[in-house]
Amino acid sequence: xxxxxxxxxxxxxxxxxxxxxxxxxxxxxxxxxxxxxxxxxxxxxxxxxxxxxxxxxxxxxxxxxxxxxxxxxxxxxxxxxxxxxxxxxxxxxxxxxxxxxxxxxxxxxxxxxxxxxxxxxxxxxxxxxxxxxxxxxxxxxxxxxxxxxxxxxxxxxxxxxxxxxxxxxxxxxxxxxxxxxxxxxxxxxxxxxxxxxxxxxxxxxxxxxxxxxxxxxxxxxxxxxxxxxxxxxxxxxxxxxxxxxxxxxxxxxxxxxxxxxxxxxxxx
Amino acid sequence: xxxxxxxxxxxxxxxxxxxxxxxxxxxxxxxxxxxxxxxxxxxxxxxxxxxxxxxxxxxxxxxxxxxxxxxxxxxxxxxxxxxxxxxxxxxxxxxxxxxxxxxxxxxxxxxxxxxxxxxxxxxxxxxxxxxxxxxxxxxxxxxxxxxxxxxxxxxx
Ligand SMILES: Cc1cc2nc3c(=O)[nH]c(=O)nc-3n(C[C@H](O)[C@H](O)[C@H](O)COP(=O)(O)OP(=O)(O)OC[C@H]3O[C@@H](n4cnc5c(N)ncnc54)[C@H](O)[C@@H]3O)c2cc1C
Ligand code: FES
Ligand code: FES
Numbered sequence: 491x492x493x494x495x496x497x498x499x500x501x502x503x504x505x506x507x508x509x510x511x512x513x514x515x516x517x518x519x520x521x522x523x524x525x526x527x528x529x530x531x532x533x534x535x536x537x538x539x540x541x542x543x544x545x546x547x548x549x550x551x552x553x554x555x556x557x558x559x560x561x562x563x564x565x566x567x568x569x570x571x572x573x574x575x576x577x578x579x580x581x582x583x584x585x586x587x588x589x590x591x592x593x594x595x596x597x598x599x600x601x602x603x604x605x606x607x608x609x610x611x612x613x614x615x616x617x618x619x620x621x622x623x624x625x626x627x628x629x630x631x632x633x634x635x636x637x638x639x640x641x642x643x644x645x646x647x648x649x650x651x652x653x654x655x656x657x658x659x660x661x662x663x664x665x666x667x668x669x670x671x672x673x674x675x676x677x678x679x680x681x682x683x684x685x686x687x688x689x690x691x692x693x694x695x696x697x698x699x700x701x702x703x704x705x706x707x708x709x710x711x712x713x714x715x716x717x718x719x720x721x722x723x724x725x726x727x728x729x730x731x732x733x734x735x736x737x738x739x740x741x742x743x744x745x746x747x748x749x750x751x752x753x754x755x756x757x758x
Numbered sequence: 759x760x761x762x763x764x765x766x767x768x769x770x771x772x773x774x775x776x777x778x779x780x781x782x783x784x785x786x787x788x789x790x791x792x793x794x795x796x797x798x799x800x801x802x803x804x805x806x807x808x809x810x811x812x813x814x815x816x817x818x819x820x821x822x823x824x825x826x827x828x829x830x831x832x833x834x835x836x837x838x839x840x841x842x843x844x845x846x847x848x849x850x851x852x853x854x855x856x857x858x859x860x861x862x863x864x865x866x867x868x869x870x871x872x873x874x875x876x877x878x879x880x881x882x883x884x885x886x887x888x889x890x891x892x893x894x895x896x897x898x899x900x901x902x903x904x905x906x907x908x909x910x911x912x913x914x
Contacts, residue, residue, distance in 0.1 A: 495759065495776030495822050516820065523818040524799055526777055536776065540823060564812070588888020589866065591800055593812040594819070658887035659801060 494535035501544050501635070504537060508633045513537035515635065517560060518594040520587070545598070545637065548572065556640040559598025564589070566597060576641070578648035578667055585652045588659055598636040613637065622690040645671030645679050647753055649746040652685075653738055655729060662686045663730045664738045666718075668746040672757035675705040677750060682714075682743060687722035687735050694718035697743065706754045715744035763824045765790075766834030774821045781805045781816035783824075784831060792832035792861045796890070803889035806862035807831050813869035815888070832861035835868060844868055847906035848899070855893035863889040867903045875911055879904070
């Protein structure tokens with residue numbers, strides 16, 4: 491295990507450290523401490539950013555939410571504004587680990603649309619798909635910190651579902667998040683995200699485009715579920731086979747879409 | 759390195775290695791062996807303690823992260839040798855069999871009842887979802903928390 495531990499007083503100091511040499515960054519520790527115990531990162535000093543309160547905030551302004559990287563998952567669950575604007579995010583967060591893990595784990599290591607990376611004297615901001623390169627791989631450089639994540643307020647209809655082997659503390663087999671608005675009998679701004687069925691979280695873009703192309707019907711929902719299942723590229727592992735995962739994408743996407751039929755009707 | 763924090767209400771210091779976990783320091787430096795080590799991976803909750811009032815798994819917290827914090831362990835609930843009402847309820851409801859999960863389950867229940875004195879059954883189950891028990895089947899633990907909530911709300 492590494493023997494050096496530094497706790498910077500502010501973001502500025504943290505970024506200076508990161509520029510001077512390579513560190514292992516410690517936030518909530520729920521991944522990193524397990525890795526340390528396994529004997530990984532032996533020679534790297536630890537930079538404990540968990541107390542940088544500058545990076546622990548939830549701000550909402552002009553239809554945009556910005557969340558500091560060190561905001562804990564529990565912080566999100568007790569946010570009134572997120573409860574109003576992004577229940578789909580909270581539904582997903584509620585499924586992560588246990589109370590203890592959510593009290594420790596931070597959002598910076600997780601999903602959301604846009605990621606801002608701070609490095610001394612420079613900040614870069616990018617869409618999430620550009621940030622994620624593959625399982626546990628991102629574009630983050632060793633001199634950079636994740637500063638915050640942001641997203642535009644999602645439309646009114648929001649749905650999240652996670653399939654695991656049991657209810658508590660299960661690593662997901664597949665998950666889906668779905669948001670949409672409604673206009674003149676059609677879905678508007680539909681987004682379909684699929685988790686654990688590709689190297690990173692993906693959007694089912696063909697299904698999205700198809701669903702917006704004409705007024706929603708029950709047949710379209712079934713076809714969209716099929717499309718999303720084809721867009722996934724799952725693997726077989728200890729939790730499930732690839733074929734099962736594909737079927738579950740179909741089931742979960744259609745389940746998320748059925749309530750839209752009623753809402754669409756009301757928007758006509 | 760040296761750390762200082764508040765342990766069960768008392769200011770303490772300890773000489774530690776930076777990558778020791780809070781769990782190791784509690785058990786080995788302070789000999790507070792009520793806090794158990796089960797999985798060492800955050801899954802089982804046997805090592806649950808409160809840090810600044812929040813339930814955390816002490817096996818995934820590095821000891822230096824406790825600097826300046828208020829840490830409460832199971833020993834801190836029964837100060838003066840009197841069992842805390844949650845502990846009494848666990849005993850009365852038979853929520854303890856081998857007892858290995860009990861300190862962690864009691865600490866999670868304590869964190870819950872501090873924030874939410876009248877939790878529903880669903881809320882209780884969510885609060886202890888991170889505390890695995892191989893013996894009781896959970897039913898009695900849930901009952902114990904319900905009983906503790908009633909008794910703490912309405913002390914006789
Ligand atoms: C028992 C258990 C159950 C879990 N269950 C689930 C689950 O159901 N679903 C799920 O999705 N996940 C689950 N997880 C994973 C958990 O959500 C993540 O471990 C957590 O979100 C990581 O956050 P952290 O702050 O603890 O990260 P840390 O462990 O502190 O850091 C993780 C990595 O990110 C880097 N890092 C952290 N913050 C920054 C930053 N601001 N800038 C740059 N790099 C940074 C670190 O260097 C490290 O490499 C579980 C974990 C455990 C232990
Ligand atoms: S020992 Fe910490 S959660 Fe199991
Ligand atoms: S009483 Fe034995 S594990 Fe819970």
